[in-house]
Amino acid sequence: MVFINESIKEITLKLVYYGPGLCGKTTNLEHIHGNPKLTGKGKMISMSTETDRTLFFDFLPMDLGTVAGFRIRVQLYTVPGQVFYDATRRLVLRGADGVVFVVDSQKAILEAGLESFQNLRDNLLINQIDPEKIPIILQYNKRDLPDIHSIEELEHAFNPEEKHSHFPAVALRGDGVLATLQRAVQEMIASLAHRFPGAQKPAERPAAVPAPAGIAEPFPETEAAPSPPAPAVSEREQEQERMLQMICQSNENLILLMNSLLEDVKQQQAFLKQFVIRKEN
Numbered sequence: 001m002v003f004i005n006e007s008i009k010e011i012t013l014k015l016v017y018y019g020p021g022l023c024g025k026t027t028n029l030e031h032i033h034g035n036p037k038l039t040g041k042g043k044m045i046s047m048s049t050e051t052d053r054t055l056f057f058d059f060l061p062m063d064l065g066t067v068a069g070f071r072i073r074v075q076l077y078t079v080p081g082q083v084f085y086d087a088t089r090r091l092v093l094r095g096a097d098g099v100v101f102v103v104d105s106q107k108a109i110l111e112a113g114l115e116s117f118q119n120l121r122d123n124l125l126i127n128q129i130d131p132e133k134i135p136i137i138l139q140y141n142k143r144d145l146p147d148i149h150s151i152e153e154l155e156h157a158f159n160p161e162e163k164h165s166h167f168p169a170v171a172l173r174g175d176g177v178l179a180t181l182q183r184a185v186q187e188m189i190a191s192l193a194h195r196f197p198g199a200q201k202p203a204e205r206p207a208a209v210p211a212p213a214g215i216a217e218p219f220p221e222t223e224a225a226p227s228p229p230a231p232a233v234s235e236r237e238q239e240q241e242r243m244l245q246m247i248c249q250s251n252e253n254l255i256l257l258m259n260s261l262l263e264d265v266k267q268q269q270a271f272l273k274q275f276v277i278r279k280e281n
């Protein structure tokens with residue numbers, strides 16, 4: 001959920017990279033993180049094991065500069081692709097302002113991609129996000145590999161009504177990574193302007209900005225006292241407020257995600273135990 005902080009004129013957007021395991025989500029974030037031309041990047045947090053790259057999620061905050069007087073920040077997340085981590089996926093998706101759906105172009109992976117695309121729709125709906133309204137950008141990745149579907153075939157499978165922007169990519173080399181990110185940010189900002197037209201004019205802040213519901217909104221905005229007028233906020237104070245927000249938000253995210261990981265692992269364990277017990281018998 002977009003977080004608009006009027007006092008320091010800042011908007012924080014949440015962009016989630018979604019798709020089946022090993023389609024290239026983490027590689028997208030690694031490329032963005034490692035790109036020296038992109039300034040304003042924060043620390044990338046990756047929760048992974050040696051065997052399974054994304055156990056949990058990746059997180060990368062970025063500062064994108066100023067649009068219409070508001071400083072725009074974007075938080076990039078990836079979800080774990082494995083079937084067992086559905087609760088974590090749902091949680092990471094909560095409050096998303098946009099999604100990049102990464103498709104592995106290899107023919108053998110098509111079915112897994114389509115299942116994951118359906119899982120995205122289901123989990124958006126569970127999070128009360130309308131899949132028809134949230135920007136969803138398609139990235140057709142791994143174009144360098146043999147035995148891949150053509151873009152036309154992938155469009156037919158994932159985007160028959162041409163509702164989504166799509167980009168070919170070789171995330172491993174960085175090809176298409178920034179184009180995808182740029183479009184996602186553009187569409188999120190356009191959608192924001194549509195949802196909250198008052199956001200550009202602080203005096204007309206819409207009363208109905210939804211209450212904080214999850215990981216993107218750790219700081220419920222308290223009602224400002226009607227008077228006296230707030231004193232000017234110094235640069236230093238703004239920076240401190242931003243730092244505090246970032247730390248608090250990271251902690252909030254970690255707590256929620258740890259809880260949901262525990263839920264996933266318990267489910268996985270219950271499932272695995274059936275086999276272990278059957279074998280023992």
Ligand SMILES: Nc1nc2c(ncn2[C@@H]2O[C@H](COP(=O)(O)OP(=O)(O)O)[C@@H](O)[C@H]2O)c(=O)[nH]1
Pocket residue numbers: 019020021022023024025026027028053054078081141142143144145169170171172173
């Ligand atoms: N050949 C090729 N490999 C890729 C590409 N993008 C990612 N990979 C590889 O695919 C594997 C899984 O990528 P990863 O980003 O961890 O997938 P995730 O599970 O979606 O996060 C890694 O070995 C990557 O190096 C690509 O465009 N081409």
Ligand SMILES: [Mg+2]
Pocket residue numbers: 022025026027053054078079080
């Ligand atoms: Mg990953």
